[in-house]
Amino acid sequence: MKKLLIRGATILTMEGPDAIIDIGEILIEDGWITHVGLPGSASGSFDMDEIIEADGQVAMPGFVNCHTHASMTLLRGYADDLPLMQWLSEKIWPFEGKMTSEDIYWGAMLACLEMIKSGTTCFGDMYDFMHSVARAVEQTGMRAMLSRGMIGIAPNADNALAAAEDLARTWNGKADGRITVMLGPHAPYTCPPEYLDKVMNLAAKLKLGINIHVAETLTEVADIKKQYGQTPVKHLDSLGLFKFPVLAAHCVHLDEEELEILAQKAMGIAYNPQSNMKLASGIAPVAKLIDLGATVGIGTDGTASNNNLDMLEELRVGSFLQKVATMNPEAVPAYRALQMATIDGALCMGLGDRVGLIKEGMRGDIILIDTREPHMCPQHNLVANIAYAANASDVSTVIIDGKVIMQDRLVLTIDEERVMYEVRTRAARLAGEK
Numbered sequence: 001m002k003k004l005l006i007r008g009a010t011i012l013t014m015e016g017p018d019a020i021i022d023i024g025e026i027l028i029e030d031g032w033i034t035h036v037g038l039p040g041s042a043s044g045s046f047d048m049d050e051i052i053e054a055d056g057q058v059a060m061p062g063f064v065n066c067h068t069h070a071s072m073t074l075l076r077g078y079a080d081d082l083p084l085m086q087w088l089s090e091k092i093w094p095f096e097g098k099m100t101s102e103d104i105y106w107g108a109m110l111a112c113l114e115m116i117k118s119g120t121t122c123f124g125d126m127y128d129f130m131h132s133v134a135r136a137v138e139q140t141g142m143r144a145m146l147s148r149g150m151i152g153i154a155p156n157a158d159n160a161l162a163a164a165e166d167l168a169r170t171w172n173g174k175a176d177g178r179i180t181v182m183l184g185p186h187a188p189y190t191c192p193p194e195y196l197d198k199v200m201n202l203a204a205k206l207k208l209g210i211n212i213h214v215a216e217t218l219t220e221v222a223d224i225k226k227q228y229g230q231t232p233v234k235h236l237d238s239l240g241l242f243k244f245p246v247l248a249a250h251c252v253h254l255d256e257e258e259l260e261i262l263a264q265k266a267m268g269i270a271y272n273p274q275s276n277m278k279l280a281s282g283i284a285p286v287a288k289l290i291d292l293g294a295t296v297g298i299g300t301d302g303t304a305s306n307n308n309l310d311m312l313e314e315l316r317v318g319s320f321l322q323k324v325a326t327m328n329p330e331a332v333p334a335y336r337a338l339q340m341a342t343i344d345g346a347l348c349m350g351l352g353d354r355v356g357l358i359k360e361g362m363r364g365d366i367i368l369i370d371t372r373e374p375h376m377c378p379q380h381n382l383v384a385n386i387a388y389a390a391n392a393s394d395v396s397t398v399i400i401d402g403k404v405i406m407q408d409r410l411v412l413t414i415d416e417e418r419v420m421y422e423v424r425t426r427a428a429r430l431a432g433e434k
């Protein structure tokens with residue numbers, strides 16, 4: 001049995017605002033958190049395989065990015081300052097049409113590198129060539145929920161269904177259980193009802209949840225209303241989608257009825273504040289959704305609409321945006337923002353029994369944040385310092401599934417130079433190709 005002890009850290013367990021252990025220790029055995037307590041309380045600390053001395057650091061659950069398109073790192077900075085539909089159809093989709101399976105692998109490798117270096121241990125992805133993304137997840141040691149994006153109006157729509165089934169059969173539960181799979185119909189405006197029926201049949205057959213973009217822009221709401229006579233969430237509900245565990249991304253424009261449907265029936269909602277700001281899509285009514293009891297996690301979306309994968313930045317902006325949108329400084333307070341970026345994101349992807357808390361019985365997905373920095377001094381309030389003042393580069397150590405993946409900012413599973421070289425070269429080729 002492999003035993004890893006983290007000691008000396010302040011532990012932000014995320015089990016509750018007061019569930020903070022000033023100086024404590026965490027024991028991880030074979031990837032499982034088996035003990036969380038005061039110094040010297042872990043039994044048999046003499047026979048550890050590895051001990052991490054974490055004085056001056058905060059140990060907390062790794063961030064969970066519940067909505068992204070990892071391989072879009074290849075498109076970072078390629079198309080900016082456009083509205084969603086024009087951005088997708090004129091810039092993003094033509095570029096993506098040229099991407100090969102190897103391009104997508106290297107794009108995902110860069111995303112994993114960037115995520116690990118900013119404290120993200122688990123992400124939810126929707127893209128093409130998902131075997132490549134799965135390989136990157138397996139090799140880098142990350143945890144991920146993967147969905148093959150499916151565009152029902154595309155000529156390859158039936159192939160996409162087959163690819164989704166293949167992804168599920170090959171990778172669900174693989175990489176030591178770090179990979180799970182959901183089905184990824186892209187959005188109501190790209191997936192007509194007949195296609196969503198096929199998706200739901202497959203979801204029933206394979207017992208999988210559904211990951212979909214919903215109600216992202218006013219254009220989408222108007223188009224769906226015009227085509228189907230209903231608002232997007234209501235439309236999906238009428239089709240029976242919410243009989244399945246659904247992770248709904250964006251949910252920016254919702255009426256009262258849709259708020260209720262989501263709060264009562266969705267497994268989770270992925271709030272992507274910076275993507276929604278950059279594409280000028282709008283502001284998701286997250287404070288309301290939370291009041292109604294919905295589970296809301298945080299996503300960065302892809303790096304063509306963000307343009308990074310930094311969850312600390314995302315949760316801070318997400319919190320501040322809710323405050324200004326509601327003109328209420330109490331909306332999404334610091335602790336809630338951290339919850340959304342950890343346990344709630346895990347719940348959104350059906351992983352809440354596994355990750356998102358530092359608690360006995362959970363898998364060991366833990367990050368250490370060095371608080372001995374000028375921008376975190378003094379420490380009146382640890383939670384506020386992490387949520388509102390910390391930087392991604394303060395994350396010193398990342399442990400995923402009980403394995404040390406980054407130590408003192410050195411990522412042990414990735415050749416950084418190689419990954420950046422590959423992405424630079426491939427991005428240049430793709431941008432230059434006609």
Ligand SMILES: N[C@@H](CCSC[C@H]1O[C@@H](n2cnc3c(=O)[nH]cnc32)[C@H](O)[C@@H]1O)C(=O)O
Pocket residue numbers: 069084088092093096126127128148149150151154156160186187213216275301302305
């Ligand atoms: N190209 C695929 C599947 C698409 S995967 C998911 C898609 O979502 C796109 N995407 C990224 N961000 C957003 C967003 O905010 N809203 C809608 N689509 C997005 C992304 O560029 C990608 O094309 C096929 O062969 O069917």
Ligand SMILES: [Zn+2]
Pocket residue numbers: 067068069213249301302
């Ligand atoms: Zn998206």
